[in-house]
């Protein structure tokens with residue numbers, strides 16, 4: 001097996017030797033945390049009800065950047081970039097460097113101001129992002145710029161096929177001793193015994209349990225009467241067969257993003273701001289989404305979408321748009337609520353969760369107990385520049 005460069009290896013001081021840890025969910029977040037915990041000597045078991053990556057991770061668009069305006073997100077985003085770059089080339093994962101352009105339309109003054117302010121805050125956190133004159137943007141990239149009021153470019157960015165990340169990390173996790181139980185649905189025994197897992201009719205008690213079950217996390221906890229402030233919601237993406245060699249781009253006014261893809265282009269948005277049942281939702285993309293993304297991409301990149309595949313998947317929202325990540329009950333940890341940014345933070349968050357579980361806290365702002373779970377809140381779009 002090809003070896004990643006050093007930046008991939010988890011930076012964890014704590015010793016997990018002698019600890020037994022269960023992770024529910026083999027998405028990008030759960031499998032990274034499991035891998036990282038195994039490197040500390042912990043005995044780790046992962047339960048996955050489908051196959052590795054069969055939740056949202058395998059449906060994600062694979063856009064990764066570190067252009068975050070808050071301290072902790074910027075750190076996690078940067079660490080993720082470092083790790084994925086180091087892992088790139090480890091079968092079957094590759095990461096392709098590509099600048100990420102953000103734009104707001106001239107007539108959309110609110111988003112123009114918000115984007116300019118956001119860029120300043122990203123720069124305070126040391127991110128390689130800067131505003132650029134629309135005409136200069138147009139001279140550097142194949143984008144239409146006549147209607148752009150504010151534009152910015154983030155350089156520490158790129159794309160991948162998310163399933164390849166999950167597969168590469170799962171392979172490494174298993175090599176490091178993680179017991180990976182796929183096609184195995186797991187549940188928590190009861191609210192008083194939250195570190196006992198029931199799977200295939202068997203009860204197993206662990207020292208720590210991490211629930212990284214994506215859109216199912218609320219339901220899984222709710223089954224034993226534990227409430228969390230999270231709502232799953234549906235988003236959509238498509239791939240197109242016409243070649244595209246431009247940058248990744250997010251148009252904050254239309255809400256549409258696109259990037260190069262092996263078939264030509266991948267584009268997405270189609271966000272539905274309503275809570276979705278994680279077991280009952282339409283897997284195929286809607287016609288209105290295909291129409292609106294086609295118009296938006298034509299306007300921005302003079303590109304005609306010819307749909308190859310169009311699909312939907314679930315994201316998870318919280319009242320303050322920050323994840324719920326940390327200890328929820330004694331020994332029971334949760335990791336969800338990524339607001340559409342779970343994949344691009346997974347390598348950094350997985351490591352941070354592993355540290356947290358071993359008593360090395362670094363993600364206090366994401367403490368899941370900051371909410372009772374009874375809060376009523378509206379879902380907001382994760383990428384939105386407001």
Ligand SMILES: Cc1cc2nc3c(=O)[nH]c(=O)nc-3n(C[C@H](O)[C@H](O)[C@H](O)COP(=O)(O)OP(=O)(O)OC[C@H]3O[C@@H](n4cnc5c(N)ncnc54)[C@H](O)[C@@H]3O)c2cc1C
Nearest residue numbers: 025027028029049055056057061063186214313342343344
């Ligand atoms: C169309 C689309 C585009 C996206 N694009 C991007 C993007 O470009 N960049 C980005 O950062 N994010 C993106 N996202 C969001 C990203 O996909 C998620 O934030 C991320 O994948 C979440 O990873 P996870 O490991 O938390 O959850 P998941 O990948 O959903 O993993 C959870 C796993 O838990 C399993 N599970 C659930 N219940 C149980 C149970 N009871 N027992 C056992 N296993 C269980 C599921 O089968 C699943 O495999 C996108 C999402 C979609 C849908």
